[in-house]
Amino acid sequence: MSIAGITRIKFSHDVVRWYKQDSPIRIASETIDEEMRGSIALEIILDTGKVNGLYDPDLLQRIDNSIGYVEQLHKGKIFAGKAWSITTILKEIHQALNENRPEFYAIPDNPDLIPQEFLLFENSGSDDLEDVTDSQFSKARFTIKVPFQDAVAYTDFIQTVNEHFQQTFPELKITTTGMTSIIFQTMARVIRSMAKSYAIALVVITALMILLIGKLRTGLLSMVPNLFPIFLTLGIMGWFQVPLDLFTMLVGSISIGLAVDDTIHFMHNFRRYFEQSGDAKQAVMETLHSTGRAMLITTCVLSLGFFVFMFASMNNLVNFGWLTGFTIITALLADYFIAPALMVLVNRPKGLSNISA
Numbered sequence: 001m002s003i004a005g006i007t008r009i010k011f012s013h014d015v016v017r018w019y020k021q022d023s024p025i026r027i028a029s030e031t032i033d034e035e036m037r038g039s040i041a042l043e044i045i046l047d048t049g050k051v052n053g054l055y056d057p058d059l060l061q062r063i064d065n066s067i068g069y070v071e072q073l074h075k076g077k078i079f080a081g082k083a084w085s086i087t088t089i090l091k092e093i094h095q096a097l098n099e100n101r102p103e104f105y106a107i108p109d110n111p112d113l114i115p116q117e118f119l120l121f122e123n124s125g126s127d128d129l130e131d132v133t134d135s136q137f138s139k140a141r142f143t144i145k146v147p148f149q150d151a152v153a154y155t156d157f158i159q160t161v162n163e164h165f166q167q168t169f170p171e172l173k174i175t176t177t178g179m180t181s182i183i184f185q186t187m188a189r190v191i192r193s194m195a196k197s198y199a200i201a202l203v204v205i206t207a208l209m210i211l212l213i214g215k216l217r218t219g220l221l222s223m224v225p226n227l228f229p230i231f232l233t234l235g236i237m238g239w240f241q242v243p244l245d246l247f248t249m250l251v252g253s254i255s256i257g258l259a260v261d262d263t264i265h266f267m268h269n270f271r272r273y274f275e276q277s278g279d280a281k282q283a284v285m286e287t288l289h290s291t292g293r294a295m296l297i298t299t300c301v302l303s304l305g306f307f308v309f310m311f312a313s314m315n316n317l318v319n320f321g322w323l324t325g326f327t328i329i330t331a332l333l334a335d336y337f338i339a340p341a342l343m344v345l346v347n348r349p350k351g352l353s354n355i356s357a
Helices: 001-006 026-035 057-071 086-096 111-122 151-168 179-213 218-220 224-239 250-275 279-313 313-348
Strands: 038-048 082-084 139-146 172-178
Touching: 001 224, 038 179, 057 082, 057 086, 057 139, 057 224, 082 250, 082 313, 086 111, 139 151, 151 172, 151 179, 172 179, 179 250, 218 313, 224 250, 224 313, 250 279, 250 313, 279 313
Parallel strands: none
Antiparallel strands: 038 139, 038 172, 082 139
């Protein structure tokens, strides 16, 4: 069941949905997205690599055509509510200098007019050009307004936009930035780094458990009660459609640290009592009698501390609290039932085939 649930887990990083539906922040964000067709931006920097490189009418026309292309782009829940760049200002300047006639809302055909119109606009006292280009007119800023959605949902949209600009402007250096790109790249890197850190932690903890116990087989088996609660929690997350985000990703790392602490206490005392008596069942009973109560108290205190997050006003904190608390309790149960059974099984007297834990 847990394995089937794990296959249903979805990565997500939707900050707006962290807030409850009646939260003023969520209502305001969704209203802005609906009315203004986007609240965050994807930025594309077009670098010509030369001074006054943006005076080229052909380049400017391709930039302007890209605005039309992007504004028609729709990938799932992600769409471009609005796009603009240096050509937006240039067309407005050209129209204003020609009696505001609609047919002059276009890129000037004469390349000599482009620097002149930009100069006139700068001399008017406006600083709008600073938002879309640098002082040397070598770089252009292309802004795309998009709705605030799940970071994972931007994958296809950003990839399509990047491919378009790479194909349309092969001679330019293209840089993708902005809040949308940062959120997307941050989530992708966090997922990779967390997976890597979990793998490293698993190897290191397993090696330390083997050194502590002194036996390879027993050390490997001691990781079962440590990993069981994590896999169980991941399975529950999948079945109950709890997303794996930046907060719920922490559940595993916190829980395995706390679970290992209880397992170390159990294994250390079991080894000591087993060396004294040579009877695995008796060693288990003495271990649970001496350290079981302390493990129970520690688990109660820690789990209650995390369950406090369930009263938070943000859904991500609620999920983080109950998942971590549940995993800590499950880890205790694993140390109470799974660990003793495994120790009795691997330390059974020779010649006996069936021993109940």
